[in-house]
Amino acid sequence: MASLLMKNHSTTPVSQDTHSHSIGAALTFIVILLGIGVPVWWNTTTVQRAYLPLEELSNMVTLAENDQRFHILFKTTEDASVLVKKLQNDLSESEELSSYNFSIVPYPLNPKEVNILLSQNSIDAIDVGFEELSENNLLDGLSIVQVPSHYLPSGKVYIGRHNFLYISEETSILILKCYTTKMYQQTKFLKTDFKSFCSMLASILSTYNLYENSIANLPISNQYNVLLTFATSNLNMVHPSLVSMFEENFAAFSKKFRHVSDLSISSQVVYIGNGHIGADYSTDNNAFILNEEKVVSLINILEPRLGNQLSSDPTFHWVLYVPHEEQSPMYIFKSSSPITTNSVLSPRWNGGGLQIVNGIEHSFAGLALCQLRNALGVFSLQNIEDSYVSLDYDESGVHAWELYLLTRRRTIQFLNQAMITLKSLSQLLEQIGNIVVSEEIKDLVVTSVKMVDAARRAIQNGNLQQAYRDAKVANVCAEKAFFDPSLLALLYFPEDQKYAIYIPLFLPIGIPVLLSLRSVYMHFLKR
Structure with a gap:
């Protein structure tokens, strides 16, 4: 009996020590999990969002x-x-x-x-x-x-x-x-x-x-491409003087227009089979007649060869079609009447068009330049x-006051486009909380907002050149911020997907932790 009591007395401290160790281990695990694991998980999974003045962006008002x-x-x-x-x-x-x-x-x-x-x-x-x-x-x-x-x-x-x-x-x-x-x-x-x-x-x-009332316009941009295409079936039919005539006229216009935007002038020659198209010969006019439907077919043939994919900048296309000598002269008719300019416009070419050339005349280059002016938003007076009396144009084909009015309008357009883009960005960030906003995005947005304010002040002070520069910078920064690839990282990550990922991770860990908390609570309650 005495030996049994001595045995029980000797085992009791050992069981208590074991229980204390288990409680200590549970506490250590809980502290590590809640004190280190949870904060680390929280910081590594929190979406990075630099501060943006979303309220200021949403309250921006466009200019009339x-x-x-x-x-x-x-x-x-x-x-x-x-x-x-x-x-x-x-x-x-x-x-x-x-x-x-x-x-x-x-x-x-x-x-x-x-x-x-x-x-x-x-x-x-x-x-x-x-x-x-x-x-x-x-x-x-x-x-x-x-x-x-x-x-x-x-x-x-x-x-x-x-x-x-x-x-x-x-x-x-x-x-x-x-x-x-x-x-x-x-x-x-x-x-x-x-x-x-x-x-x-x-x-x-x-x-x-x-x-605002013009049907076909080039979108506002800092850079434009002007592509002159000579379509023919015979290289000898494209006279060198015709090419140089166009390039000289457009080069002078481009030099003066650089105060508004840069124009990149280029030309190409496109060969179209044997050059025979479905034109009808008219004995009354002693010429070949091309109606509107057949002109559309000719445009569809030429369009894949114009090189639209070569640049992301807006491109103005002007195509000179030199008919085959067996189908010359050729004229475009509309409702049984010839079109004076022998040309048609194509809305898909940003205000450009196609013109049939039967001979070398300076009016051809003038017509293309006139249409380019309209596509860019430079319009002639209605006297x-x-x-x-308006003095004649110089070799550039554009007056300085026309560029002044165009620049004023484009300044407002750049500002409004920048503000609309910034408002769209603020609405997107408010609606979707998973979008990452980096410091680079923040800098772009802040710069755009500052440039919008600076351009507005410059307009009020009559400093159009400074206002135009600031408006372009504001629009470029707003576009870069809105279309930055980092914004798309978590854009399509729904909230319910988080539960599908985190529940299998935390449930097996959470149950032992809860049971350990219960054991710890009971241990201290008994004491």
Whole structure:
């Protein structure tokens, strides 16, 4: 009996030590799991999201093009503050200009400009001199220049090749006299000088809105490709002078247009079998006739050979089809009537088209350049009443004030596109919490927001060149942030998939941990 008691006494401390060790092991396991394992798992599985001003992005408001004020300078050798004030008030109330937001600001001519006025003998020569002074400042805005009366016919105003609009001193005196006496409704001035002046400004400002009504346009971009294709069945039929004619015309236009966007001009020759297409010979016209349906078939034949896949930049296509000598001359007919330009447009070619060439004429290059202008958003004046005179184009085929209006419109478009992209990004990030937002994305978004604000301030201050640069940077950064590949890493990872992954991982571990917690609780409860 005594030996049995001694045996039990000796085994009790051993069982207690074993139980204590098991409790300690359970506590150690619990501490490691909850203190180290869970934090490590949490930090390694948490989606990285750099801070973005999502509320600011979602509240961005796009700009209306017509709400942006045009600043027009009135340049003269004298103090024109009173004249400008009178002119501004009445122009704003005129029927033709009431819908436009503009302001006229008096500005003195500098000594070099005064010297040009005194030394030249025609408006054309004065405009050339002013253009040389402002060659590097194409985007400075419109300026009204008062010139001596003998340069301009009575009742006429002139639009220069650069950013200058010309009126005579006689017109200025009549403006001041008529509005000072408030008798302008009974004067001839209202029907001649003032009407011409209103028509000129209205025509210029109206081109600002023609882009919205245009059917085929190139999308806004910093880089464009212009591809001239000569389609023929015989190499000898593509005259070298025809190729050089096109390249020279487009090169001059590209050089001046670089202030807005870069144009990459290239040409190619495409061979199309034996050159015989389904054209019908007309004895009445002594020519081959190609109707609209067959023109579409010809376009479908040419389209795979134009090389659309060579660049991601918007591409303007202009195809010159030189018919086979056995099918020449060839003309395009629409509803039994010939098309004057012998060409058709293709919406799939970003405003480009196809033109049939039966001979070498300079008008061919002019037509292609005119259509490129329209596709880019450069539109000609609509001088229906012949109330003003616009100087002829130089070799570039585009006036500086046309580029100025185009740049204003594109600045607003770039800003609006950047803000729409940023708003879409903020909505996407708010709706889907699994998207990773890296520091690079954050930097792009912050830069884009800063450039949007800077461009808005520059527009309000009349600094179009700076506004355009900032707007382009804002749009580029917004596009890069939105289409960054890192945003797609966890974009299509549903929430319920997490349970399918984590339950098999934590359930086998969690049950022993819960039982161990129960044992630990009971152990300390007994003590």
